[in-house]
Amino acid sequence: MARVDMTETENGGARDERSGSRFRSVLGRRLGDRGIWRRGILLAVCAVLLTLLMVLHSDIPNRIGNLGSLTETFLPWLGLLVPVLLVLAVLRRSATALIALLLPAVVWLNLFGGLVTDKSAGGGDLTVATHNVNADNPDPEGTARQIASSGADVVALEELKGEMVPVYERGLADTYAYHSVQGTVGLWSKYPMRDTREVDIRMGWTRAMRSTVATPQGAVAVYVAHLPSVRVKLNAGFTANQRDRSANALGEAIADDPNRRVILLGDLNGTMNDRSLNAVTSQLRSTQGASGDGFGFSWPASFPMARIDQIMVKGVEPVSSWTLAETESDHLPIAARISL
Numbered sequence: 001m002a003r004v005d006m007t008e009t010e011n012g013g014a015r016d017e018r019s020g021s022r023f024r025s026v027l028g029r030r031l032g033d034r035g036i037w038r039r040g041i042l043l044a045v046c047a048v049l050l051t052l053l054m055v056l057h058s059d060i061p062n063r064i065g066n067l068g069s070l071t072e073t074f075l076p077w078l079g080l081l082v083p084v085l086l087v088l089a090v091l092r093r094s095a096t097a098l099i100a101l102l103l104p105a106v107v108w109l110n111l112f113g114g115l116v117t118d119k120s121a122g123g124g125d126l127t128v129a130t131h132n133v134n135a136d137n138p139d140p141e142g143t144a145r146q147i148a149s150s151g152a153d154v155v156a157l158e159e160l161k162g163e164m165v166p167v168y169e170r171g172l173a174d175t176y177a178y179h180s181v182q183g184t185v186g187l188w189s190k191y192p193m194r195d196t197r198e199v200d201i202r203m204g205w206t207r208a209m210r211s212t213v214a215t216p217q218g219a220v221a222v223y224v225a226h227l228p229s230v231r232v233k234l235n236a237g238f239t240a241n242q243r244d245r246s247a248n249a250l251g252e253a254i255a256d257d258p259n260r261r262v263i264l265l266g267d268l269n270g271t272m273n274d275r276s277l278n279a280v281t282s283q284l285r286s287t288q289g290a291s292g293d294g295f296g297f298s299w300p301a302s303f304p305m306a307r308i309d310q311i312m313v314k315g316v317e318p319v320s321s322w323t324l325a326e327t328e329s330d331h332l333p334i335a336a337r338i339s340l
Contacts, residue, residue: 040094043085047100050081054107058275072273073306076115076295079108118293120320124337125217129324130156130265130309131333132226133168135184139328140164144171146327152335154213155188156265158226182209185224185266191215199253201246203228208250208266212259217340220316221259225250225266243269244276251279254314261315261340267331268310284312287336292321298332311336 053060057075060068082105089097129152133143147155148171155176157168165181172179176188182198183206192214199208208225227250228243247268254262264284270277272286288296288307297304304323309331311321317339324333 036093036095038096040089040092040097043089043092043094043097044100046081047085047097047104050078050085051103051107054078054104054111057273062276066276069270069274069276072275073271073308075271075273076112077305078104079112082108112295115289115292115295119291120293120322121291122319123339124319125340126154126215126220126338127152127335128154128156128222128263128265128311128338129333129335130158130224130267130311131324131327132158132267132309132329132331133160133327134329134331135159135161135164137164137328140167141171143327143329144168146325147333148172148175150324150333150335153190153215154222154263154265156222156224157186157188158184158207158224158267160184160186180209180211182206182224185209185226187211187222187224187265189213189222199223199225199250201225201227201249201253203242203246207246208253210253210257215340218261219259220261220263220340221257223250223254223262223264223266225264225268227267227269229269247277248279251283254280254283259315262313263316263338264310264312266310267308269308271306271308272310280312284314285318287311287313287318287321287338288334290321291318291336296321296323296334298323298334300330301326301332302330304332307334309334313338316340 057071060071062068082101085101089101129147129150131147133140137143144167160168160181169179172188176190178193179186179188180193180196185207187209193211194214196211197209198206199210201208208223210221210223213220213222227246268277272281272289296307298307298309311334319337319339321336324335326332
């Protein structure tokens, strides 16, 4: 028996040695193949250009069709080009391309890796939600019911069509004792509201408002805003001038607010990466970036590609952020839990 075991061991060792020899032989041929470094130069160049695009996105000019803001709106999606280039590099058997791909991969992880992980935590004092309900929503009653069942203490609605306002008021009345509608935006709250007024964002009609909500933990200034839509025109490209002017006006109003605790709810028609929203984003922090799980894309609802609906705060601490179930709107509602 001992002799048989010894033979089997020797045979196994011989097989391992032959396998190791074949591996070293293949590896040697690959490393000795000068083509492995010469092939895929174009792929390597594409990887470097992709890296530069992500690193220098803020330097892309907006003078031509607002290309800079367009790039920043969909910046996270550039990461999809990395696996595409990876597959091509493997097919080309190019070591040069594979090494170059480390650059965009590391940069993307540096920019967006923190959004991939779940940063939500327990606790918090106030749950807030915001939803662009869509002026042409075919089921406002159902949308109101869904929002009322969300568990939010404070809710902001945007794109309220005049004749639909009573529908939302009836649908939310049993849950929220206090509310105000200013133009096409509205705020509903379980807690008393005061100092409620419209906010001029230089549009000619009201699409922003502000109110002080008296929570059990103290007063909080709550803003609701619906910034103008961004348009893509064949003769002008990605146009956002009106949106940008309104963002600056909103930023000025928030900067002048006497309350040190501020919450902004609304459809900003731009992401946190969009430089044109700096007047707002430089003052406030995103609840999704601080306490969300994933990217939290909110638009379009059928296949979310960007988070243009925002919950942003100053002087309070976000503890969790999430998207709510789809309604009949083209936007997803979003919510956040905040510690006061």
